[in-house]
Amino acid sequence: MRAVVPYNDPSPSRLRYRFERLWLKPSVRQLIRLWLPLGAVGLALFTTFNNEAIREAVQLKSTQIYEAVAARPEFQVTQVAFADVSEALQQQILTVTGLELPISSLKLDVVALKRAIETLDAVKSAQVRVLGGGTLEVLTVERDPVVVWRDGDVLRLIDGEGHRVADIARRSARGDLPLIVGLGAELEVAEAMRLLRVASPVTDRIRGLVRVGERRWDLVLDRGQTIMLPEYGAIRALRRVMALHQAEDLLNRDIIIVDMRNGERPVLRLTDEAISELRRLRTEVRGEDA
Amino acid sequence: MTPSLFEMQREMRARREAAVRRGVVAILDIGTSKIACLVLQFAPNVNAEPRGSDAVTVPTMGAFRVVGVGTTRSRGVRFGEIAVMDETERAIRTSVQRAQKMAGLRVDDVIVSFSGGRPRSYGLSGEINVENGEVTERDIGYAMAACDVPPYGENRQPISAMPVSFTLDHQPGLSDPRGQIGNKLAVDMHMLTVNDRVVQNLLHCVRRCDLELAGLSISSFASGLSSLVENEQELGAACIDMGAGTTGISVFIKKQLIYADAVRLGGDHITNDIRQGLQVDSTVAERIKTLHGGVVATGVDDREMIEVPNPMAQWEDERRHISRSELIGVMRPRVEEILEEVRERLDASGFEYLPSQQIVLTGGSSQIQGIDELATRILGRRCRIGKPIRVMGLPQAATGPGFAAAVGLALYASHPQDECWDFEMPADRIGTRNVRRAMRWFRNNW
Structure with missing residues (x-):
């Protein structure tokens, strides 16, 4: 049998024991592993950049590098x-x-x-x-201009969304585009375009569309004729007028105003000559009868 | 009862509960030959899990897991009592540090068991009239306070005082009479006293290691908790914890400790005998004892030769040889002496009147070959060697009989038994002290 060597058994010193126990505390470990290095780095950065000269030098250097790269x-x-x-x-x-x-x-x-x-x-x-x-x-x-809008003295080209595209000096510069007039007319370009499409049978006679009181449209034709359209259902009203025109040749007669504002009771206003002619004819007929 | 230890026990209980709630508590078994430290981690839902290929489910006692184990040779401890404070403190530091390192957790609260201090058991009984017809915790406290305490000596203190059974109107054997209706409540209590100086030294030593005491127990009780199986504890059994310095005896019935004692003889004495008988160093003697020791000689042992180094050897190769039966001849008388002492104590305890009389040998010295046979012959009853119950996370090296006390203490930590000081004491016993304390508090703060 081997001679048994009395084994030494090491034991931690009290200091070491205390230290290990301290180290096993999660808060202490976190402090030393995380916050202390962070704090040291932070402090080092702070003390370095606290110096004005260093800060400027760093800034200068970084600008130089940036410029050098950008100039490539x-x-x-x-x-x-x-x-x-x-x-x-x-x-x-x-x-x-x-x-x-x-x-x-x-x-x-x-x-x-x-x-x-x-x-x-x-x-x-x-x-x-x-x-x-x-x-x-x-x-x-x-943007594609679709109409010309007369805004006071200025003639503007307006696209389908009512956005201004450009100004023009004379109406004849864009004779191909229809004209709309009146305050707020540019906001309802889409409706205006629809109305103009409905009025296509009389396209060559259209002078323009007038926005009245920022709420309804007047369709102005040549020879001073006006079709007054209602605020709501303007399209339907205009279709009626167009149908009348197709059937009765309405707009070629001696009429100044076709008032469609009240849908139940359309009103026609004749020219002065037409009225006097009408009266004359009526009295004539009555006289013959009498 | 001296108020100091009484107060301390209450404090320790509060601390233990807090530690268990926090989840980490350490077990420290201070023995004569080794100091073991277990770090327990309590988790709300640790389920039994199959371990290894044998797929045996580990029984979960409470819901704790051993996460750290540290064992070291004990120094400065004799007969389970601290003889050299500094040395013991170093040993405790070593084992605690190892266990902490393995667990990766810092422990602040330890539950300590020790084997010395000459424990002495007392059976007390008290009787009161139940106040309101229904037994409340208050009544139990009053009943326990009504027990007449025998004079247990000037320098001794109770370390544990547990109600064993209650009798309510001549109905005996109740374990928990709370809520029952009755007039007369009697309680049988088991009180254990130990040497005051030993406990104070131990407390001081633990405090010097920056640890807080969360419980104190004697190791024979803890060994019984871990190495007796459930129906042994229920029907009556004795656990003999054969340590190095002392041999502890604990008797259980109805899962309650009813008797505890210690014989101040143990494995170290066997080693000493070998040392003297064979003229060798104590380390060599210890080695021979653990490798070749036994107590029952057979014919084969005459032929089995053991090599013994000779301290007086003139040259390297000079060796002595002894037969194993010679070694057994040295060891056996001492083991017989120990067991005879144990028999005397058991006879004094009234063990023979228990319904079942199982005897379980545990502790480091119970690993001597043939000791169960010898014990059966001397104690006259069936004996078995008890290994501690398996707990989760305990490494293989710490599952032997030598760790019975440590494991038992772990079970005790997870399932503490109600002790006398957990119940409310009648005001006439503690009232004046409370008033005085309140007065002092006022004076200190205003």
Whole structure:
């Protein structure tokens, strides 16, 4: 049998024992493992950046690096490519965005550019993107004018949504578009367009649509004829008038006003000559009878 | 009853409940040869889970799990009592630290068991008239206060005082009379006293390790809790916890401790005998005892030679050989002496009147080969070697009989029994003290 060596049995010193017990406390462990390093790093950062000179130096250095990167040819935008944009609008876009080429694409804020372009009246929506090879592509959807709106002394082109597209100097500049007049007329362009479609049998005679009291329309024809339409059901009323016109040739007669405002009782107003002629004819008939 | 330990027990109970609610409590079994520390983790829903390939379900006693175990050689402990405070403190620190390290948890509250202190049992009885017809907790407290306490000596203190059974109007054997209707309530109580100085030393030693005491028990009681099976506890059985310094005896019936005692003889004495008989070092003697020891000699043992190193050897190869029967011849008288002492104590306890008289041997020294045979012969009853009940998470190395007290203490922590101090005491016993304490509090704060 081997001689048995009396084994030493180590035991922790009181200090070590206390320390281990302290270490087993979750709060203490978290403090030392997490908060103490965080605090140290925080303190180091704070003391470093508390110094004005260091802060400025860091700022300067970072700006320099940024500039150096931004100035690289890979990031240069040298030209603007327009897709489906008219010549005049291109000019407007360049003016409104104030682009100075060449510019670094890092400094280019395409979202702001897009917003700036969309502030133009003639532009409905725009897309701006930087393509490879230093090209800035601008895609726009233009607004199509559908009517001319006489707003006081100004003639405006209005698109289907009532948005202004451009001003024109003379009515004859866009003779192809119908005219609407009156306060608030631009807000009801859609209805106006529908009315004009209904009135297509007399298209060549239409002078324009007048918005009355911001609530109803008058359809003005040549020879001073007016069709007064109700606030509600204007389309139906106009269809009735058109039907009458087809059947009785109404609008070619000596009539000034077709008043459809009261749907139950349409009223016709004749011209003065027509009235006197009517009276004359009536007395004649009565006289013969008498 | 001296108020100090009484008050302390209440305090310890509150602390234990708080610790169990918090989920972590440590068990510290201070023995003569080893100090074991278990860290228990209480969880609200730990279910039994099949462990290993044998798919045996581990019975869950309470809902705790052993998450840390630390065992170390005991130092400075003799006969289960602290002899050298510093050494013991170091040993406790070592085992607690190991257990904490294994568990990864810090423990603050420990439940301590010890084997020394010359425990002495008293059976008390008291009788009162039930106040309102229905037995309340108050009545139980009054009944216990009515027990006449025998003079147990100047330097002794009760360590446990448990109601064993109640009698309500001549109906005996009630375990919980609360809510029952009756006139006369009598209680049989078992009180255990130990040496005051031993307990105070132990408390001081634990406090010096920055630990708070959450319970105190004697190890023979704890061993009985863990190594007696349920119907042994119910029908009557004795647990003999054969430690290194002392041999504890606890007698249970109806799951209550009714007698506890200790013989101040144990495995260390056997080792000592071997040391003297064979002229070897104590470490060698211990080794020979654990490897080759036994108490029943057979013919084969004459031929089985054990090599014994000679401390007086002139050169390396000089060896002695003794036969195993010689070793048994050295060990057997001492074991017989221990068991005879135990028999005397058991006879004094009235063990023979119990319905069942199972005897269970446990503790480190019960691992000596053939001891159950010898014990059966000496004690005159069936004996078996008891290993502690399996608890969740206990490593294999800590499941032997030597850990019976530690495991029993863990069970005690999860299922504490109601003790005398858990009941409300009549005001005439504690009233003046309360008033005085209130006065003091007023004076200190205003």
